[in-house]
Amino acid sequence: MIRTVICDLLGIDYPIIQGGMAWIADAHLAAAVSNGGGLGIISAMNADAAWLRKEIAKARTMTDKPFGVNIMLMSPFADEVAKVVIEEKIPVVTTGAGNPSKYMADWVAAGIKVIPVVPSTAIAKLVARNGAAAVIAEGCESGGHIGELTTMTLVPQVCDAVSIPVIAAGGIADGRGIAAVFMLGAVGVQVGTRFLVADECQVHRTYKNKILKAKDIDTISTGKRLGHPVRSLKNPFSRDFAQKEFDSTISNEQLEAMGAGALRRAAVEGDEKTGCFMAGQIAAMVKKELPAAEIIREMFEEAEALLRRPSNG
Numbered sequence: 001m002i003r004t005v006i007c008d009l010l011g012i013d014y015p016i017i018q019g020g021m022a023w024i025a026d027a028h029l030a031a032a033v034s035n036g037g038g039l040g041i042i043s044a045m046n047a048d049a050a051w052l053r054k055e056i057a058k059a060r061t062m063t064d065k066p067f068g069v070n071i072m073l074m075s076p077f078a079d080e081v082a083k084v085v086i087e088e089k090i091p092v093v094t095t096g097a098g099n100p101s102k103y104m105a106d107w108v109a110a111g112i113k114v115i116p117v118v119p120s121t122a123i124a125k126l127v128a129r130n131g132a133a134a135v136i137a138e139g140c141e142s143g144g145h146i147g148e149l150t151t152m153t154l155v156p157q158v159c160d161a162v163s164i165p166v167i168a169a170g171g172i173a174d175g176r177g178i179a180a181v182f183m184l185g186a187v188g189v190q191v192g193t194r195f196l197v198a199d200e201c202q203v204h205r206t207y208k209n210k211i212l213k214a215k216d217i218d219t220i221s222t223g224k225r226l227g228h229p230v231r232s233l234k235n236p237f238s239r240d241f242a243q244k245e246f247d248s249t250i251s252n253e254q255l256e257a258m259g260a261g262a263l264r265r266a267a268v269e270g271d272e273k274t275g276c277f278m279a280g281q282i283a284a285m286v287k288k289e290l291p292a293a294e295i296i297r298e299m300f301e302e303a304e305a306l307l308r309r310p311s312n313g
Contacts, residue, residue, distance in 0.1 A: 002178075002304050005165050006188035009113065009133060010092055011066045013037030014300050017115070017136070017167060018292075019192025020070020020094055021144065021278070022046070023267035024203045027055045029292065031062035032200035036293030040067040041094060049080040056088050066091050068115075073098025074228070086110040094136065094190075097145045097228065099123065104130040117169065117190075119147025119154070121161040128162040135162060136190050139170030143193050143280040146170075146221065146231050151181065159185030173282040175302020182307065193280040194299075198292040206270030207277055210235075214283035223259070226252055230259075233277040237262055 006015040016038040018025065022045035030040030042059060044052050052069065059067055069090050071081055074097045082103045085093050093107055096117040104127070107114050113133035118124040124135045137158040139151025147154075151170040159166045168181035169190035178189050195201060197208050210233055222241045223229045232238050241258060244250045259276065266275025290298070 002300055002307070004187040006134065006167065009165065010039050012039050014296050015167075015188035016296055016299070017041060017068075017094065017188065017190040018195050019142075019144075019169065019190055020044075020072070020096060021192050021196070022072065023264050024196065024201065025070065026202055027059035027062060029195060029198060029201050030067045031059050031065075032198060032292035033195065033296070034059075034063045034065035034067045036291070036296045038292075038296050039092060040065075041070050042067065043070045043072070044075065044077070044081040044084075045072055046075045046077065047081070048077045049084045052081050052084050053088065056084075056090070068092030068094055070094045070096060071100070071103075072096055073100060078103075082106070085112060092133075099126070101126065101130050104132070115167065118158065119149065121157050124158045124162050124166075128164050132164060134165040134167055134188070136167045136169050137186070138190070139168075140221070140231070141171035141281040142169055143219075143231050143278045143283075146229050152184070155181055155184040155186050171280060171282050173280075173285045173299075175299050175304070175306055177282070178299060178303035179306040182303070191299075193283050194286055194295060195292060196279065197286055197289045198295055199289060200292050203267050204270035206272060207266055208289070210272075210277050211279055211283050211286050212289070214279065214286070216281075216284045219279060219281050219283065223255075226255060230276070230278060231280060233279050233283065235275070235277060236273045237276055 004015045014037045018033040018041045020041045020043040025043035030042045033040035092113045094115045108131040115134045116127045117136040137155045140146040155168045165187045167188040168186035173194040262276035265271040266277045
């Protein structure tokens with residue numbers, strides 16, 4: 001079994017963190033990933049403190065393993081959920097869609113291991129100075145909010161830039177991806193899209209089917225004009241958004257309004273026309289549904305075999 005410093009840091013069996021996917025990463029999925037030996041994550045998304053407390057309590061009835069919370073820093077409730085993770089003694093917090101520096105001193109003082117998602121070496125250095133336990137270097141192949149750099153280029157540069165452990169994310173759905181990023185210097189992975197089709201994932205059936213049927217060119221990046229690009233599957237919503245993004249007669253406010261609630265419509269309602277089905281470019285390689293624990297085991301068995309294979313093999 002592959003063990004790295006991430007396993008000891010987080011108290012897990014496999015060096016894998018589940019992505020903090022809004023409307024998807026709930027107590028059911030987090031508990032299943034944690035029970036499978038990884039670190040499950042509950043997404044605080046745009047929810048308030050009361051919702052997050054209930055989800056944490058639910059997860060604790062389903063697992064006695066460590067799990068974490070992802071805080072989306074663009075959320076209007078970021079300030080209050082930042083306090084909840086301290087009060088609930090959550091051991092690990094991952095962050096996305098922004099700079100977590102304003103919260104980090106309090107989190108670190110409370111003993112929380114803070115692991116921000118970073119799109120660049122500059123942000124990686126900043127959060128390392130502020131006490132991050134590790135960073136997640138996420139390439140633009142990933143689903144949801146993305147940066148500019150690919151996983152292949154970002155991971156080694158972040159590894160060179162900071163002395164704390166680096167976890168790779170973006171374009172990882174099997175053992176080949178794990179082996180590849182380990183060769184780039186990462187000591188763990190964060191996986192999102194592959195867990196969308198875990199048996200325990202509560203996302204709408206339509207969402208799972210779209211992942212399972214995806215082809216290599218079926219994702220699109222939209223929202224760059226607004227300063228926070230997002231990768232999702234191509235559908236009427238994402239194509240329409242992409243077209244309007246280049247229309248100077250449509251204001252940024254109109255674009256923002258168009259995107260409001262689109263992920264919920266996809267994940268909860270399965271709305272194929274107006275929903276935003278966030279997914280990474282790796283979606284085309286996700287071909288079967290399995291329990292979360294089996295997904296983890298299969299990925300790491302494959303990675304271990306590849307890493308042990310002679311270079312001339």
